[in-house]
Amino acid sequence: MADPRGFLKHTHRETPQRRPVPLRLKDWKEVYEEFSHETLQSQASRCMDCGIPFCHNGCPLGNLIPEWNDLVFRDRWRDAIERLHATNNFPEFTGRLCPAPCEASCVLGINQDPVTIKQVEVEIIDNAFAEGWVVPLPPDRLTGKKVAVVGSGPAGLAAAQQLTRAGHDVTVFERADRIGGLLRYGIPEFKMEKRHIDRRLEQMAAEGTRFQPGVNVGVDITVEQLRADFDAVVLAGGATAGRDLPIPGRDLEGIHQAMEFLPWANRVQLGDPVTDEDGQPPITAKDKRVVIIGGGDTGADCLGTSHRQGARSVHQFEIMPRPPETRADTTPWPTYPLMYRVSSAHEEGGERVFSVNTEEFVGADGHVRALKVHEVEMKAGKFEKVEGSDFELEADLVLLAMGFVGPERKDLLDKLRVELTDRGNVKRDKDFQTSVPGVFVAGDMGRGQSLIVWAIAEGRAAAAGVDRYLMGDSALPKPIQPTAAPQR
Secondary structure (H helix, E strand, O other): OOOOOHHHHOOOOOOOOEOOHHHHOOOOOOOEOOOOHHHHHHHHOOOOOOOOOHHHHHOOOOOOHHHHHHHHHOOOHHHHHHHHHOOOOOHHHHHHHOOOHHHHOOHHHHOOOOOOHHHHHHHHHHHHHHHOOOOOOOOOOOOOOEEEEEOOOHHHHHHHHHHHHOOOEEEEEEOOOOOOOHHHHOOOOOOOOOHHHHHHHHHHHHHOOEEEEOOOEOOOEOHHHHHHHOOEEEEOOOOOEEOOOOOOOOOOEOEEEHHHHHHHHHHHHOOOOOOOOOOOOOOOOOOOEEEEEOOOHHHHHHHHHHHHHOOOEEEEEEOOOOOOOOOOOOOOOOOOOOOOOOOHHHHOOOEEEEOEEEEEEEEEOOEEEEEEEEEEEEEOOEEEEOOOOOEEEEOOEEEEOOOEEEOOOOOHHHHHOOOEOOOOOEOOOOOOEOOOOOEEEOOHHHHOOOOHHHHHHHHHHHHHHHHHHHHOOOOOOOOOOOOOOOOO
């Protein structure tokens, strides 16, 4: 245990300060200030090393949280990264992007603020990179087996790294022009700078993983070629089919899915020649009245991006009512709490509007100019219109950020003829193998839209299934069984 009285000495949770809003809106750098090791060690000492560490159950990866909290407190940083890497291939991603279900299930959180688990995690890995402790771990022997991983998001990368280290010849295919999936083009730079992806890819390449960006499997490479060239295939293409809003006026210009909007900003930061003479990408919020439909993380990403592009105004619509300020009774400890949250993007401006439904897009000269909206309330499990609550809001740019409905079926899935679940995800068995022998699935493509920690956990588990399929047995860890993502 780090310090038996640590949670009594340090009763307040401390996290890094965010840079001042006027300052951070001038750039695309990550929003947080540096956090001292001394403060972090004090925060790590708040961990009580519980007899039943519910944080383990809260984390799909099974991170050994009390152990690395203790090691950080004792200034044993190198041992801490070893314990962290034992369960998590990419803590630099999860430490920045995960909503931290581990903290929601922290025992200290019953009557105090929970331990700053996520911050301890990210500081461990950033310190390890700074000290040069993150080095390639190539396999001791090669198996002669070839594995294709289709998709280079967190699930695909985790599966690839595990399989490479097991001695297999692994190639990762990505249809975009760079490796990283939604980490690369869906997550704004201010939430995670892309240098974190690049340095991890350098390690993976040195270990022997091959990367093939700009290859759309099922189009550029036929399914028959894929099966002939590889002994096993891992499908990790994500749930990239966005939920649409098929209401009158949907065909007007100026209405886009979030994932049509967000990648352009990332490309600008990567130096791609995609801007016009005014330095603006093809889809931009500059000088526009923006309405974001969807109140989740993707909507917040659109919000922060719109601020930095110089939007004239931004409204974010959410059909659900405003959550309570503290944990709702419907989500008791140790479940992930329903409560009102303010992200860095919300802190920067814009207006959040709850309990509203958009019923029509209004246009002029073929372009959206306004939304017809009304308030709603939940009755008997259904949203009902509040009579007399209609209003109209002017808009030049509408971004649909209502989540994803599942994987894209065209080309790859249809041609592989894998079975799908009732919800349209790829069906798999206990080893993450699909209905097609030798073809496995990991992450959102099989689970449905979910969290980054689930994607990495599924990538690791699918890798163990592939290794067992190829070799008859596997020493790779299998942290989870395949389950569907909970529907919200």
